Amino acid sequence: MTSTFTIAIDGPAGAGKGTLARRLADHYRLNLLDTGLTYRAVAHSLLRLGLPLDNVSAAETAARQVDLAKLDRAVLSAHAVGEAASKVAVIPSVRRILVDKQRDFAKTPPGAVLDGRDIGTVVCPDADVKLYVTASAEVRAKRRLDEIESIGGTANFDEILADIVRRDERDMGRMDSPLKPAADAHLLDTSEMAIEAAFLAAQAIIDDVLAKRNEA
Numbered sequence: 246m247t248s249t250f251t252i253a254i255d256g257p258a259g260a261g262k263g264t265l266a267r268r269l270a271d272h273y274r275l276n277l278l279d280t281g282l283t284y285r286a287v288a289h290s291l292l293r294l295g296l297p298l299d300n301v302s303a304a305e306t307a308a309r310q311v312d313l314a315k316l317d318r319a320v321l322s323a324h325a326v327g328e329a330a331s332k333v334a335v336i337p338s339v340r341r342i343l344v345d346k347q348r349d350f351a352k353t354p355p356g357a358v359l360d361g362r363d364i365g366t367v368v369c370p371d372a373d374v375k376l377y378v379t380a381s382a383e384v385r386a387k388r389r390l391d392e393i394e395s396i397g398g399t400a401n402f403d404e405i406l407a408d409i410v411r412r413d414e415r416d417m418g419r420m421d422s423p424l425k426p427a428a429d430a431h432l433l434d435t436s437e438m439a440i441e442a443a444f445l446a447a448q449a450i451i452d453d454v455l456a457k458r459n460e461a
């Protein structure tokens with residue numbers, strides 16, 4: 246790979262795009278950015294300051310302070326932070342500030358895998374490969390329940406499902422940069438596919454693009 250190479254991965258919460266993004270970044274030796282963490286960082290700042298999530302100027306300030314090199318997944322992965330992130334993500338000026346940072350990241354050699362909701366449509370519309378990873382809401386809720394139970398927690402399936410449906414509605418229904426597949430995205434439905442199968446399917450698509458690029 247001589248110039249930068251960009252892989253854009255979008256999809257709803259819990260579809261498996263984070264795991265897939267990590268596998269692909271490792272395999273193709275690209276940088277990796279989970280853009281959800283940038284929205285989570287803004288939400289976390291507001292929560293910590295006790296400010297409402299629709300305080301636009303405070304959210305803009307928090308967005309400007311986001312440092313992509315210092316995103317702390319352990320702190321930001323809390324469920325409540327994800328819910329709050331989905332709310333600050335409707336603010337257009339916050340999106341513009343974060344998208345600029347995400348684009349700069351993508352341009353850094355050797356290129357990157359970015360995952361989020363608007364990577365193929367807004368952040369990197371010229372990405373070399375675009376994947377839209379999805380799974381039914383029920384499958385995503387079951388995976389989340391298994392994950393919680395595997396670390397000794399307890400949760401209620403119906404409540405998790407209701408949360409997922411609500412988050413999908415907010416992410417797909419917002420005015421600015423709603424979650425949707427780019428026209429040229431490859432769809433990967435992981436409802437009945439293990440992560441390894443999804444990785445192999447993605448790898449076949451990417452290898453094909455790389456081969457054509459090398460021929461050109």
Ligand code: DC
Pocket residue numbers: 258280281282284285327330331334360361362363364412416
């Ligand atoms: O992927 P995640 O659960 O960490 O994302 C948290 C929220 O951030 C998600 O519900 C919507 C928002 N988000 C976004 O609007 N655009 C992105 N590119 C990534 C996340």
